[in-house]
Amino acid sequence: METETKAGRQVRHDRSLTKTAAEKPMFLPAGPERIFAILSRPEGEATGLGVISIHTRNNENTAHRNRLGVRMTRALAARGVHGLRFDLHGTGDSTGILAPGVDGQPAADVLAAVDCLRQHGASRIALIGACYSAMLALAVAPQIPDLAGLHLVSPPIASLRREGGVNTYHAPLRQVLRHSMSRRSLRLLASEPRYAAWLAGRARERLRRTLSARSTAPEPASALQAPPDRALRVLRDLAERRVQLRLLFGENDPVLADLQAARTGPLGHWLNSLEQTLEIVVAPGGGHVLFTSLAGQDFCVDSVLAWVDAMLQSDRR
Amino acid sequence: MTYRQEVLLARRAAAAGIATVRLHYRGTGNSDDLPAGSVTVPTMAADARAALAWLRETTGDGPVGFVGVRFGALVAAAVAAEHPGAPLALWEPVVSGARYYREMFRAVKVASVRSGSADPERGGLLRELHEHGWVEAMAQRVDLDSYRDAAARDVAAELGAHPRPILLVGAGKELPRECRRVRASWTDAGHSVDELLVPQRYGWWFLRDPNDWAPIENDPETEELIGGTADWLTRTLGAADGD
Numbered sequence: 001m002e003t004e005t006k007a008g009r010q011v012r013h014d015r016s017l018t019k020t021a022a023e024k025p026m027f028l029p030a031g032p033e034r035i036f037a038i039l040s041r042p043e044g045e046a047t048g049l050g051v052i053s054i055h056t057r058n059n060e061n062t063a064h065r066n067r068l069g070v071r072m073t074r075a076l077a078a079r080g081v082h083g084l085r086f087d088l089h090g091t092g093d094s095t096g097i098l099a100p101g102v103d104g105q106p107a108a109d110v111l112a113a114v115d116c117l118r119q120h121g122a123s124r125i126a127l128i129g130a131c132y133s134a135m136l137a138l139a140v141a142p143q144i145p146d147l148a149g150l151h152l153v154s155p156p157i158a159s160l161r162r163e164g165g166v167n168t169y170h171a172p173l174r175q176v177l178r179h180s181m182s183r184r185s186l187r188l189l190a191s192e193p194r195y196a197a198w199l200a201g202r203a204r205e206r207l208r209r210t211l212s213a214r215s216t217a218p219e220p221a222s223a224l225q226a227p228p229d230r231a232l233r234v235l236r237d238l239a240e241r242r243v244q245l246r247l248l249f250g251e252n253d254p255v256l257a258d259l260q261a262a263r264t265g266p267l268g269h270w271l272n273s274l275e276q277t278l279e280i281v282v283a284p285g286g287g288h289v290l291f292t293s294l295a296g297q298d299f300c301v302d303s304v305l306a307w308v309d310a311m312l313q314s315d316r317r
Numbered sequence: 318m319t320y321r322q323e324v325l326l327a328r329r330a331a332a333a334g335i336a337t338v339r340l341h342y343r344g345t346g347n348s349d350d351l352p353a354g355s356v357t358v359p360t361m362a363a364d365a366r367a368a369l370a371w372l373r374e375t376t377g378d379g380p381v382g383f384v385g386v387r388f389g390a391l392v393a394a395a396v397a398a399e400h401p402g403a404p405l406a407l408w409e410p411v412v413s414g415a416r417y418y419r420e421m422f423r424a425v426k427v428a429s430v431r432s433g434s435a436d437p438e439r440g441g442l443l444r445e446l447h448e449h450g451w452v453e454a455m456a457q458r459v460d461l462d463s464y465r466d467a468a469a470r471d472v473a474a475e476l477g478a479h480p481r482p483i484l485l486v487g488a489g490k491e492l493p494r495e496c497r498r499v500r501a502s503w504t505d506a507g508h509s510v511d512e513l514l515v516p517q518r519y520g521w522w523f524l525r526d527p528n529d530w531a532p533i534e535n536d537p538e539t540e541e542l543i544g545g546t547a548d549w550l551t552r553t554l555g556a557a558d559g560d
Contacts, residue, residue, distance in 0.1 A: 017352065063346040066456055070347055097534045293456055297456065
């Protein structure tokens with residue numbers, strides 16, 4: 001495998017080429033909706049394990065960011081694992097309009113994917129989710145008796161009160177001003193009217209958010225996430241069931257910081273009791289969900305494959 | 318970023334009686350891989366031709382139209398050029414490949430300033446691309462061969478001179494300057510050019526705020542985009558059928 005060090009990290013940039021030949025696209029019934037899914041059939045002898053990749057919902061589809069879903073499910077198929085990627089209702093090629101929250105239709109979508117894998121011969125199921133879909137995977141997990149593993153990327157289990165999403169890091173104002181006042185940026189502002197319009201739009205939006213955060217009640221219930229005590233209770237139950245649990249965060253992920261901070265707060269006893277059973281992996285230098293760089297994407301794929309290998313090894317034992 | 322809008326357009330057109338096929342180019346989406354650097358406008362156009370051949374085989378011969386979104390405008394124009402008179406709808410078209418990459422590299426720079434990771438010592442991405450043969454931009458790999466192929470192309474040259482109905486779709490109060498320029502040259506050359514402007518929150522690249530989780534189906538601008546494009550296709554393909 002050819003790799004190159006880029007910004008201090010190894011970036012893989014010559015992978016083996018994969019094909020669609022062993023893949024089956026289909027529409028799965030999920031209540032009133034039809035869910036688009038693609039099954040990557042196991043190459044060689046099937047292990048009986050089926051893994052479902054759930055995309056992060058917003059603006060995504062089966063292939064996921066930079067084909068991450070494709071890479072993962074095809075790599076799993078090469079290991080003898082059924083890999084299934086699908087579009088939540090209201091996204092990608094599925095029908096419907098996206099419903100908020102993790103219960104109801106979103107849960108039905110995942111359960112339809114689980115049924116599909118079972119019909120194709122998988123006897124044990126594992127789920128991969130990131131951010132919102134990590135919380136969705138957690139919410140659905142208790143309804144899957146043959147669940148073997150959960151791989152959760154940046155699950156915001158202790159970030160219920162984070163406002164405006166988790167991509168909230170902004171450079172200090174002084175630094176932004178220094179860069180935006182550079183000769184090059186000023187030239188851009190003068191020569192590209194849409195650049196100026198875009199910047200003005202972002203500034204307006206930021207102001208609107210700041211003002212609305214000041215004027216609203218401090219604890220709006222987030223539609224995105226299940227309550228943290230519910231998520232932690234599920235994690236504890238899954239650990240008792242010996243489900244292979246892996247949580248992956250970027251080193252600079254605000255969600256990881258929230259989790260670490262929560263250890264000293266009211267959730268501390270929950271988190272500390274889980275410490276022995278959860279595998280927490282931190283990607284050096286990575287941000288939220290890791291998909292925003294090639295190195296982060298590679299790290300994520302490697303983490304998923306290591307997690308699957310551990311499950312297969314434990315089966316053999 | 319416009320995947321869902323494209324799905325909605327295809328379904329709206331199908332409901333209006335227009336058989337529609339969408340595709341993932343090889344090397345992208347759910348299609349077969351291609352070796353790094355070998356995804357070019359010619360390979361993408363070959364894939365679009367294969368999709369069209371399949372559509373013809375499935376639904377029979379009839380008038381055909383093309384829709385190109387952003388970079389896909391270069392591909393749609395190249396394939397439409399082989400079908401004189403075929404209607405062509407372009408959403409925020411990339412008018413010039415070189416300009417597309419310039420904007421992309423600028424956006425990377427802006428993002429690095431915003432995140433505080435900008436390195437003032439680092440040279441431009443273009444220089445890095447030429448030195449290393451590839452560069453990372455927006456969490457994707459940009460290869461020198463793909464860049465060279467696209468940078469030498471512009472949508473007007475790809476489309477050629479056969480007069481046809483063209484719809485230019487833009488976000489905001491007016492089409493971007495480079496689109497206005499190409500519109501003028503197409504009108505002068507005898508194409509029948511319509512314009513559809515849809516309101517868009519940020520009016521650049523059809524990008525939505527990544528923290529905006531509201532379903533796009535509920536946005537009034539989505540209806541204007543989908544309904545406006547589908548109506549135009551129905552009208553122009555109907556006229557072509559009548560001919």
